[in-house]
Amino acid sequence: xxxxxxxxxxxxxxxxxxxxxxxxxxxxxxxxxxxxxxxxxxxxxxxxxxxxxxxxxxxxxxxxxxxxxxxxxxxxxxxxxxxxxxxxxxxxxxxxxxxxxxxxxxxxxxxxxxxxxxxxxxxxxxxxxxxxxxxxxxxxxxxxxxxxxxxxxxxxxxxxxxxxxxxxxxxxxxxxxxxxxxxxxxxxxxxxxxxxxxxxxxxxxxxxxxxxxxxxxxxxxxxxxxxxxxxxxxxxxxxxxxxxxxxxxxxxxxxxxxxxxxxxxxxxxxxxxxxxxxxxxxxxxxxxxxxxxxxxxxxxxxxxxxxxxxxxxxxxxxxxxxxxxxxxxxxxxxxxxxxxxxxxxxxxxxxxxxxxxxxxxxxxxxxxxxxxxxxxxxxxxxxxxxxxxxxxxxxxxxxxxxxxxxxxxxxxxxxxxxxxxxxxxxxxxxxxxxxxxxxxx
Ligand code: SF4
Ligand code: SF4
Numbered sequence: 477x478x479x480x481x482x483x484x485x486x487x488x489x490x491x492x493x494x495x496x497x498x499x500x501x502x503x504x505x506x507x508x509x510x511x512x513x514x515x516x517x518x519x520x521x522x523x524x525x526x527x528x529x530x531x532x533x534x535x536x537x538x539x540x541x542x543x544x545x546x547x548x549x550x551x552x553x554x555x556x557x558x559x560x561x562x563x564x565x566x567x568x569x570x571x572x573x574x575x576x577x578x579x580x581x582x583x584x585x586x587x588x589x590x591x592x593x594x595x596x597x598x599x600x601x602x603x604x605x606x607x608x609x610x611x612x613x614x615x616x617x618x619x620x621x622x623x624x625x626x627x628x629x630x631x632x633x634x635x636x637x638x639x640x641x642x643x644x645x646x647x648x649x650x651x652x653x654x655x656x657x658x659x660x661x662x663x664x665x666x667x668x669x670x671x672x673x674x675x676x677x678x679x680x681x682x683x684x685x686x687x688x689x690x691x692x693x694x695x696x697x698x699x700x701x702x703x704x705x706x707x708x709x710x711x712x713x714x715x716x717x718x719x720x721x722x723x724x725x726x727x728x729x730x731x732x733x734x735x736x737x738x739x740x741x742x743x744x745x746x747x748x749x750x751x752x753x754x755x756x757x758x759x760x761x762x763x764x765x766x767x768x769x770x771x772x773x774x775x776x777x778x779x780x781x782x783x784x785x786x787x788x789x790x791x792x793x794x795x796x797x798x799x800x801x802x803x804x805x806x807x808x809x810x811x812x813x814x815x816x817x818x819x820x821x822x823x824x825x826x827x828x829x830x831x832x833x834x835x836x837x838x839x840x841x842x843x844x845x846x847x848x849x850x851x852x853x854x855x856x857x858x859x860x861x862x863x864x865x866x867x868x869x870x871x872x873x874x875x876x877x878x879x880x881x882x883x884x885x886x887x888x889x890x891x892x893x894x895x896x897x898x899x900x901x902x903x904x905x906x907x908x909x910x911x912x913x914x915x916x917x
Pocket of ligand 2: 850
């Protein structure tokens with residue numbers, strides 16, 4: 477019997493070809509098969525979703541691998557074809573809703589769990605305004621309803637209880653336009669609201685009682701805050717979706733950037749140079765680590781990172797952003813996978829060798845020590861978008877829009893933040909390099 481969650485390798489590759497070259501360029505027979513509603517017979521070695529988990533009190537059986545940012549419509553469709561049924565999107569992701577709409581067209585809507593989000597610090601946030609905004613989201617996706625509408629990164633505790641939002645959600649639920657309500661949070665924008673850590677905001681949301689699903693940050697380098705949130709979710713049967721699960725610092729990109737600066741004979745600030753030397757020591761350790769574990773790319777660590785978070789039974793689904801068909805296939809292959817001793821050893825070694833390069837998501841502990849008020853954690857997140865996620869333009873515009881001081885202030889500072897970091901992150905140099913990348917690239 478045909479498995480609806482199964483996509484053959486040939487189909488997957490065919491989707492790749494079509495995604496890259498376009499349907500018009502494909503042979504006629506292939507075009508006919510692409511247009512046909514029934515999928516071709518699955519093949520034995522095909523990637524497929526194997527794990528499903530109940531998304532808290534929604535009762536929905538979601539795939540353990542979900543979708544995150546969409547880079548390519550063909551890749552996104554291929555993930556759905558392979559059985560991914562949790563879709564994460566947001567009003568604030570440019571063009572995302574339309575891509576999702578095109579990808580879900582003709583599919584069994586009930587088999588998908590679509591989550592969108594609306595930020596409450598922009599646009600019309602009255603009850604009527606939010607209802608209108610939500611309807612527009614649905615219209616753009618061409619769907620009658622979303623399974624979950626989230627409060628997107630509330631930056632102040634009072635936004636968790638935003639009455640306009642909750643009233644709008646009640647109206648939309650009554651109309652059958654929204655089934656469940658959630659909240660997404662990955663950390664504070666301390667320069668706007670210092671008290672909004674991910675943990676405190678999500679615990680407040682759990683306490684509030686009106687949120688059914690959380691989207692939060694959790695990974696093997698950063699667990700504490702999320703573990704407390706999971707406890708509350710377990711108690712209140714709140715569903716959990718994850719983001720920021722793969723804290724893979726683009727170490728080589730950093731190294732290359734530093735080397736290029738030297739090659740170009742650019743004047744390097746003494747503080748930056750000192751930081752570079754610290755990177756070099758860490759770089760040597762990283763090289764030794766790569767050699768020991770025979771890792772010639774970041775895939776192995778990334779895959780172990782996903783298996784690590786899926787090993788936690790409190791995790792319902794992990795949002796994965798695939799840029800290529802190859803990446804999508806690798807993510808899907810992780811569905812239902814077990815975290816093993818080899819993974820454990822690799823991650824422990826990674827933590828030991830390279831963990832210091834990772835500026836923890838949702839941290840910001842060092843930020844109050846900065847006399848210039850530089851939003852350290854936010855800048856490093858934008859740098860992550862730039863260097864690890866290929867979202868260069870977006871990262872640069874976000875960086876340009878930061879109000880107040882940016883990382884250029886770091887070139888004439890004695891590095892208070894670095895001394896304040898409990899994780900030993902060589903942050904001053906990382907900030908300077910991030911500034912260099914986000915301004916010039
Ligand atoms: S540098 Fe350290 S203290 Fe500062 S935000 Fe990053 S991890 Fe947190
Ligand atoms: S290096 Fe200085 S200016 Fe830059 S974030 Fe740290 S404390 Fe602030």
